[in-house]
Every structure is written in C-alpha cells, then in structure tokens.
Amino acid sequence: WLDEHRAEPDERRRPDGGLCMLAGTGGTTGRPKGVRLTEDNMMTSTALALMSYPFGERPRYLALAPLTHSAGVLTFPILSLGGEVVIMPAPDIGEFLALIERHRITHAFLPPTVIYGVLDHPDLDSRDLSSLRCLWYGAAPMSPTRLEEALTRIGPVLGQLFGQTEAPNMIATLAPAEHFHDDGSMATERFGSAGRPTPLTTVAIMAEDGSLLSRGERGEIVVRGPLVMDGYHENPTATAEVSAHGWHHTGDIGYLDDDGYLFVVDRAKDMIITGGFNVYSAEVEQALLAHPAVKDSAVIGLPDPKWGERVTAAVELRAGHDADTEELIAFVKERIGSVKAPKEIEIWTELPRSKVGKILKTEVRGAFS
CATH class of the missing domain: 3.30.300.30 (ANL, C-terminal domain)
Known part of the structure; x- marks a missing residue:
C-alpha cells in the first residue's frame, strides 16, 4: 500500500487542511449532530496535548474508553511520538490494571465514573502502576474527594482535560503537576476547576446579550481559535446558533477566577x-x-x-x-x-x-x- 501511495502533494488541500473527521456529538441532551473537524483542528489538539502534559520518547497508551471520542483523539499525540497504542476489546477494570503493569503503560484516559471503579477495585493496590506518566480524566465533573484519593493511591499522574467534540479535548488543561503546590501539598482549591485555557485558545465568559463578563462572573463559556470546528454537517441553523456573536458557544456555564483557572458550573440546559x-x-x-x-x-x-x-x-x-x-x-x-x-x-x-x-x-x- 505504501509503494502505491502518491508522493506528490495534493493541490486540492485547503488552507485549513480541509475536512478530516466527521465526529458525532455525545447525544446526552438529544439527537447527535455531525461535527466537521479539519486537519488544523486535529493538529491543534495534538500540539496542545504535547504542550500541556508529560510525555517521553516512546509513550505507551492504553485505550479502555471507546476510540470514537476523547480516547481516540488522544492517540494522535502518542502516535506523533512513535508511541504504542494498546486497545482493549471490552471494558474490564481488572484487565485494565493488569495491562498497565504488563505493557508498562505511560498514558490512558478514563471518565471519572470509571476512575471511581478503579479506586473501588480490589486489585488496585497490588498492581505496579509506576510506569504511568499521565492518566487523563474528563468528559464529566470529578468528585474532588475521589480525585484526592486517586492522586494518593494511583499516583501524582492525573491530568484533567476539558473540551468537547466541537473543540476536541484541549479548551483547558490541568496538568498533573498543577494538582500540587510547589511544596508538594495538594492544590485542592484547583480540584473543582477545569484547568487554564490552552495557549492557542481564547476562552471568555458571555452573558445572554452577547457581552463578555468580568473575572468571577458566571455566564456561558465561549471559545475562539484553531481548535474550534468547521461547523455542523449539513446543519446551517445549528451552526449559526452555536457561533453567535463570533464565538463558539460551549453550552456550559462557568467562570474564570483571578488566577485564570476555568470553573465549569453546569450545562446551561441542566x-x-x-x-x-x-x-x-x-x-x-x-x-x-x-x-x-x-x-x-x-x-x-x-x-x-x-x-x-x-x-x-x-x-x-x-x-x-x-x-x-x-x-x-x-x-x-x-x-x-x-x-x-x-x-x-x-x-x-x-x-x-x-x-x-x-x-x-x-x-x-x-x-x-
């Protein structure tokens, strides 16, 4: 297949790389929509992951969550470094722990609910998880109490990511090191945050009338930058609604504190x-x-x-x-x-x-x- 591949560049390539992925929204609040993600969107997401989290020369990633969403997008920074991806055919927490030890896994992604299952699993304390450099969590809020337990029992390797299908994974990040103060104590005041906006992304808080709010004020989280999708596939009405006032509307209510940490309070619909x-x-x-x-x-x-x-x-x-x-x-x-x-x-x-x-x-x- 490689021998037959054309080496010359494709002259049809758009400035933004063109459509490379049609991803489905989660469908938690209604019928899923098709999200048009470009090559630039995915390169931006990959670059932000590499900027924000610890990696080595040959990372090894374990995929338990479905590859159709965040767990799949997170394979791109792994592969960009020539890493290895181990894919589980079915969710099994005991096997997940065993595979970390067997393959010396460095990276993985789990929703908070599954991390709770890891913490409750009888094999956790008997497994060698010392190879882990970053266990990403996201997709839903995590209990600060259980996050503290995870940092103690799994290790100081948990890294939060905040994004959505329309702006994949990297709107804001909380790296493993940011879960701690310089003196090594846990930065529990940050545990309720989604981290800080990423370098290539502009994040603001917007009132219903489209005006931007000050630090500490609650409103809708809106985003600009190369991470944001090309629009919803064959749905111009939804695309116009979500990009009102020139910003991508996440549908999340939140605020930015004085240190620039983003706190997600709720889904607007909830x-x-x-x-x-x-x-x-x-x-x-x-x-x-x-x-x-x-x-x-x-x-x-x-x-x-x-x-x-x-x-x-x-x-x-x-x-x-x-x-x-x-x-x-x-x-x-x-x-x-x-x-x-x-x-x-x-x-x-x-x-x-x-x-x-x-x-x-x-x-x-x-x-x-």
Whole structure:
C-alpha cells in the first residue's frame, strides 16, 4: 500500500487542511449532530496535548474508553511520538490494571465514573502502576474527594482535560503537576476547576446579550481559535446558533477566577430554577458525591406547582455501602443549604450512561416522568 501511495502533494488541500473527521456529538441532551473537524483542528489538539502534559520518547497508551471520542483523539499525540497504542476489546477494570503493569503503560484516559471503579477495585493496590506518566480524566465533573484519593493511591499522574467534540479535548488543561503546590501539598482549591485555557485558545465568559463578563462572573463559556470546528454537517441553523456573536458557544456555564483557572458550573440546559433561585445541578451532584456511600449521581429539575421546579436526584451507591434517601438529603443540606438540596432522591442500581461514560440525563428525566 505504501509503494502505491502518491508522493506528490495534493493541490486540492485547503488552507485549513480541509475536512478530516466527521465526529458525532455525545447525544446526552438529544439527537447527535455531525461535527466537521479539519486537519488544523486535529493538529491543534495534538500540539496542545504535547504542550500541556508529560510525555517521553516512546509513550505507551492504553485505550479502555471507546476510540470514537476523547480516547481516540488522544492517540494522535502518542502516535506523533512513535508511541504504542494498546486497545482493549471490552471494558474490564481488572484487565485494565493488569495491562498497565504488563505493557508498562505511560498514558490512558478514563471518565471519572470509571476512575471511581478503579479506586473501588480490589486489585488496585497490588498492581505496579509506576510506569504511568499521565492518566487523563474528563468528559464529566470529578468528585474532588475521589480525585484526592486517586492522586494518593494511583499516583501524582492525573491530568484533567476539558473540551468537547466541537473543540476536541484541549479548551483547558490541568496538568498533573498543577494538582500540587510547589511544596508538594495538594492544590485542592484547583480540584473543582477545569484547568487554564490552552495557549492557542481564547476562552471568555458571555452573558445572554452577547457581552463578555468580568473575572468571577458566571455566564456561558465561549471559545475562539484553531481548535474550534468547521461547523455542523449539513446543519446551517445549528451552526449559526452555536457561533453567535463570533464565538463558539460551549453550552456550559462557568467562570474564570483571578488566577485564570476555568470553573465549569453546569450545562446551561441542566440549570434548575426553584423558588426563584438558580440551582446548578453539578453543584448538587458534587455535594452528593462527597458522601462516602455515593458512587455517582444525576440531578435534574422536575415541574413542581409550588417551586416551579423541584431539585430531584437519582443516586448510584458504591458496592457494599448503604444509605437512605433522608440521610442523603440531610447530608446535602448541611453542605450547600436547603434551597439546593434535593426534594426527592431515588437510589438506582445503575445510572444510564453513554458509551463514553457520560450520564444520560434525558433517560433519567424520562424515568421520573
């Protein structure tokens, strides 16, 4: 095949490299859209990964999560360094740990839910994970409590990435070293952040009228730069909506602090208005995740004749742990107050998730309807 490949350059190449990938959005809030990613988008994402995280001459990457999304894009910086990619045919945490030891894996990507499974797995402490240089996490918020546990038990190798299909992976990064202060203590105040905007990406916070907000003010996270997609395939209406005011709209609510760290508060569609107050579902989920019995949670707003919307939660417990709903409600009230605490909680055996590990809130909402 290589012998037959034409060596001369393709004169049809566009200045931005042209379309190289048609990726599907996660579909967690509705029907997936086709995202047009160019060669420049993918080269930018690869360059930002190489700038932001630790690599060696021949990295070895272990893919447990599906290669159709972040886990696949992260193979590009590995391959650009002549590295090795080990692909798992099926998700198995015990095998994942064994393969890290067997292949001396240096890099991997896991959604937070799967990292929780790693922390709960009986083989974790008996496996040699010393080869790991960077265990990426992203795609959903991670519990600061469990992140601290992971940094202690897996090692100081966790690196966060924040992006979306439309701006693959590298809108903001929190490298392993940034999880710690210079004196070696954990920088727990950063654990709730998505890191800092990457060098080739401009990030701002926008109000509903299109004006840009100051540091500390909450609004929609918007992005500019060569990381941003070419548009949605054959969907000019959605493309125009997502690029209003000349910025790519992520659909996430957040703020930038005085040190330039980006904090993602919630998905705009997931904000709950109850009794006239804005309640961010992600904040309630993080409060629930601080309970030692809670493995994961999904918080939604349901119609309520008194409150407009009532804060409602579905909770998945950790194996071997018990908790009743009243205990969980009281636990959240103590941390973030009664207005934000769920009025109703159901304990589920398993929360519905997409193939990339994101909780499907449309299915959670449908089950409560």
